[in-house]
Amino acid sequence: MDARTIIGWNVRSLRVAAGLSQERLAFAAKLDRAYVGRIERGSENVTITTLEAIALVLAVPVSGLLMEPEPTAGRPPPMRAGRKPKS
Template sequence: MDARAIIGWNLRRLRVAQGLSQERLALAAGIDRAYVGRVERGSENVTIATLEAMAWALAVPVGHLLAEPEPHAMPPAPLKAGRKPAR
């Protein structure tokens, strides 16, 4: 797995685990939502500053975005479609 795919894998895994949409993550990190999608698909070369912003928004160390997944790990599942219920 190349570095862009690893970052995308981890970004999606962490984002979904926290119940964040791509839009909410992008807003918290100060980046474009479409950019988050491209990073998750592994089609963007991410700068260190952007990695740091996404890690900050997810409240995890930057290293969590760079950790290689286990060899037989299942791909991260998507969030459920639709809006969250009002609080």
């Protein structure tokens, strides 16, 4: 896996685990939602500053976005469609 694919994989996995949509992550990190989508697909060459902003929102160290996933790890799941139920 190349570095951009690893970063995209980790961003998506951590974002879904945190229950954030691409739009919410982008808003909190002051990024464009389409840019977050391109990062997750591995088609963007992100800067350290962008990685820091994403890591801050996801509450992980920047190094957590650079770690290669286990070979047996399945593709990160998508978010459940629809709105969250009201509490």
